[in-house]
Amino acid sequence: MNELQNMLEESVTRLFSEQVDRAFLSKVEEQGWSAELWDLVTEQGLTHVLVSEAAGGMAASWADAFVVVRACGRYAVPLPVGEQMLALWLLEQAGISAPQGVIALLPEVLEAGASFNADIPRVPWGREAGHFLGLTSAGELVLFDGSHVSVAHGQNLAREPRDTVSLKAAAPIARAASSLKPDAIRWLGAMLRAAQIAGSAAACLELSVKYTSDRVQFGRALSQFQAIQNHLAELGGSMASVDTMARTAFLALDARGLSGSDDAGFEIAAAKCRASDSVELLTRLSHQVHGAIGFTYEYDLQFLTRRLWSWRAEFGTSGEWGESLGRIATATGGDQLWALVTK
Amino acid sequence: MLNIESLRFPRYEQPDSLAPLRAEVRAFLDDTLKAYSPLVRSNTWDGFDPEFSRKLGAKGWLGMTLPKAYGGHERSALERYVIVEETLAAGAPVGFHWIADRQSGPVIVRYGTEAQKQKIIPALTAGEVCFCIGMSEPNSGSDLASVKTRADKVADGWLINGTKIWTTNAHRADYMIALLRTDSSPDSKHRGLSQFLIDLKATKGITARPIKDLTGRGHFNEVSFVDALLPADALLGKEGDGWKQVVAELAFERSGPERYLSCFILLSRLVDALGKNASPAALAKVGAEVAWAVTLRNMSLSVAGMLNEGIDPGLQASIVKDLGCQFEQRLPGLAQELVGLEPTLADAGTDYQQVLGNLMQLAPSFSLRGGTLEILRGIIARGLGVR
Numbered sequence: 001m002n003e004l005q006n007m008l009e010e011s012v013t014r015l016f017s018e019q020v021d022r023a024f025l026s027k028v029e030e031q032g033w034s035a036e037l038w039d040l041v042t043e044q045g046l047t048h049v050l051v052s053e054a055a056g057g058m059a060a061s062w063a064d065a066f067v068v069v070r071a072c073g074r075y076a077v078p079l080p081v082g083e084q085m086l087a088l089w090l091l092e093q094a095g096i097s098a099p100q101g102v103i104a105l106l107p108e109v110l111e112a113g114a115s116f117n118a119d120i121p122r123v124p125w126g127r128e129a130g131h132f133l134g135l136t137s138a139g140e141l142v143l144f145d146g147s148h149v150s151v152a153h154g155q156n157l158a159r160e161p162r163d164t165v166s167l168k169a170a171a172p173i174a175r176a177a178s179s180l181k182p183d184a185i186r187w188l189g190a191m192l193r194a195a196q197i198a199g200s201a202a203a204c205l206e207l208s209v210k211y212t213s214d215r216v217q218f219g220r221a222l223s224q225f226q227a228i229q230n231h232l233a234e235l236g237g238s239m240a241s242v243d244t245m246a247r248t249a250f251l252a253l254d255a256r257g258l259s260g261s262d263d264a265g266f267e268i269a270a271a272k273c274r275a276s277d278s279v280e281l282l283t284r285l286s287h288q289v290h291g292a293i294g295f296t297y298e299y300d301l302q303f304l305t306r307r308l309w310s311w312r313a314e315f316g317t318s319g320e321w322g323e324s325l326g327r328i329a330t331a332t333g334g335d336q337l338w339a340l341v342t343k
Numbered sequence: 344m345l346n347i348e349s350l351r352f353p354r355y356e357q358p359d360s361l362a363p364l365r366a367e368v369r370a371f372l373d374d375t376l377k378a379y380s381p382l383v384r385s386n387t388w389d390g391f392d393p394e395f396s397r398k399l400g401a402k403g404w405l406g407m408t409l410p411k412a413y414g415g416h417e418r419s420a421l422e423r424y425v426i427v428e429e430t431l432a433a434g435a436p437v438g439f440h441w442i443a444d445r446q447s448g449p450v451i452v453r454y455g456t457e458a459q460k461q462k463i464i465p466a467l468t469a470g471e472v473c474f475c476i477g478m479s480e481p482n483s484g485s486d487l488a489s490v491k492t493r494a495d496k497v498a499d500g501w502l503i504n505g506t507k508i509w510t511t512n513a514h515r516a517d518y519m520i521a522l523l524r525t526d527s528s529p530d531s532k533h534r535g536l537s538q539f540l541i542d543l544k545a546t547k548g549i550t551a552r553p554i555k556d557l558t559g560r561g562h563f564n565e566v567s568f569v570d571a572l573l574p575a576d577a578l579l580g581k582e583g584d585g586w587k588q589v590v591a592e593l594a595f596e597r598s599g600p601e602r603y604l605s606c607f608i609l610l611s612r613l614v615d616a617l618g619k620n621a622s623p624a625a626l627a628k629v630g631a632e633v634a635w636a637v638t639l640r641n642m643s644l645s646v647a648g649m650l651n652e653g654i655d656p657g658l659q660a661s662i663v664k665d666l667g668c669q670f671e672q673r674l675p676g677l678a679q680e681l682v683g684l685e686p687t688l689a690d691a692g693t694d695y696q697q698v699l700g701n702l703m704q705l706a707p708s709f710s711l712r713g714g715t716l717e718i719l720r721g722i723i724a725r726g727l728g729v730r
Binding site for chain 1: 344345347350351352354369428432433607610611612613614615617618619621623624625626627628629630631633634635636637638639640641642645659662665666719720721723724726727728729730
């Protein structure tokens with residue numbers, strides 16, 4: 001890790017380990033949005049890391065931002081930190097000045113036009129947003145304010161808001177051509193979720209090692225049983241694989257962008273496929289080694305595993321991204337497969 | 344308390360200077376391997392082809408990291424890594440030089456006498472000698488320190504008695520580096536071991552009996568030593584340091600890209616067999632394995648980078664092998680299921696069916712050789728602080 005990444009890692013770890021605990025997460029699930037934590041996150045510039053210094057950011061790379069997004073997964077942070085980071089980056093890339101407040105990302109491609117009519121389901125924290133950002137089938141970035149927009153509440157398994165946003169003859173307050181592919185929000189959202197899954201996987205492993213080391217049965221710590229050690233070793237390998245591939249995708253995005261034939265799409269698809277694919281093992285084995293306590297609301301594990309089950313599907317399942325990879329691989333051909341894997 | 348950072352794989356950026364070497368070896372392999380059938384290429388590191396090894400030696404691609412004074416090339420571990428991963432991915436027959444290049448050469452350079460280095464390393468870098476590893480015994484598998492084959496000091500050297508087993512290529516190798524017991528007192532389990540460099544062609548009293556594996560081929564052996572007399576200078580390194588030396592040697596054995604590259608050719612052929620018109624469900628399944636391939640490659644590269652920077656990659660290397668074996672052991676079943684063809688022997692079927700038949704039979708060995716899955720999981724558990 002470079003200096004900026006170390007600094008970011010330190011500050012997010014300090015902030016989230018102080019602020020986000022079981023009591024906090026339970027309260028957010030009951031009462032909703034925590035304006036205090038959002039203010040702390042934005043005051044520390046965590047949502048602005050990718051933005052230029054002139055616009056109040058850190059001009060960081062995606063590889064730097066990875067540290068922040070992964071930490072959001074590790075601490076089950078109930079805020080759209082990654083989404084906001086991405087929205088601000090998209091706006092700056094397209095030369096649109098960013099509005100204040102939460103900007104919700106619309107994960108579906110909008111049909112190009114002068115004004116927009118669409119019902120877009122599963123929008124992360126749509127209800128908290130003052131603005132909405134989408135990409136059109138013509139590759140245009142469009143920003144809406146709240147007028148002609150209505151929001152119907154929904155949630156994922158972790159009770160994070162996933163709302164239906166309806167545009168009724170909504171005219172964008174700003175629009176600009178984008179060099180990205182029209183479904184870029186889905187690709188980049190998938191990349192964010194892969195990093196969050198990596199963080200959550202690390203937290204599942206930490207809890208599992210701690211619990212099995214503390215809990216004594218038959219006169220020994222559970223972690224002294226070979227069957228348990230085997231589960232922990234599998235969790236460790238799975239976490240490491242997700243972590244490595246997720247970071248690889250962020251680095252590829254820095255290096256090759258998300259347009260053109262040699263873009264970072266291959267690595268991003270592999271990262272989300274691998275991450276989503278790992279969720280079954282991560283959740284099954286971490287619950288297994290915890291016994292009944294892990295299945296209760298009173299213990300931390302469920303804040304992680306319910307997120308993993310939701311994030312596995314958000315912005316595309318393992319199967320969907322696997323199919324994309326399968327298409328890339330078959331189009332590349334067997335003889336060039338190794339070159340694809342090593343590019 | 345678990346430090347999660349200790350489990351992560353540091354990113355390794357390959358220097359641009361590796362690109363020309365990679366391009367050169369790819370062109371060489373394209374050209375050289377044209378004549379080899381897919382079935383032969385599916386043997387990768389079981390493929391035994393002295394002529395191919397000599398060609399690699401002539402290119403300067405064996406013993407790459409060893410000192411120039413002994414015919415080596417003093418190139419970086421990463422340059423060697425490029426050659427190894429490219430030859431494996433292409434299904435080149437690397438079996439003749441594999442052990443010599445990977446571990447015997449470095450061990451001799453590190454522990455050998457001047458005379459041993461002068462005699463062996465130049466031939467090794469030329470691809471002219473084949474090595475085998477005398478570690479396992481009939482009653483010492485994963486518990487390697489329990490080896491019993493004895494080396495007794497006598498007036499004119501060392502007298503060897505005992506049996507080694509699962510010794511790949513012993514029936515056709517030039518040399519064996521063997522782990523032998525030089526002190527049998529009960530409190531010297533680890534301290535009583537020493538390594539020896541054995542000239543198999545020049546030593547009487549050694550018999551290698553090939554053991555057919557389940558494919559019907561005989562590449563590994565039971566090797567018996569009956570009063571085999573070795574010269575005094577056959578000792579490799581220090582008497583009593585055998586265990587320490589062997590642990591260092593196993594680190595070479597456990598950290599390379601072979602841990603996930605024994606049957607890449609099957610994934611390539613599967614991709615072609617499916618083609619663009621495959622069903623979405625089939626594409627999703629093969630795509631998930633492509634995701635594994637690129638993940639494992641990045642993990643393996645990280646291990647190579649750690650080695651290059653002098654960081655002990657023991658934990659990460661074990662994780663790569665654990666995940667790599669699972670990946671490679673899934674592939675034959677998947678390649679059969681998605682294409683719907685029966686695996687065959689060399690006498691029938693298409694190339695695809697023959698490659699499938701070969702790798703389906705070889706796959707069980709992937710999680711046995713070079714440390715079983717269970718041993719690796721134990722190493723990972725230790726890395727997690729629970730052992």
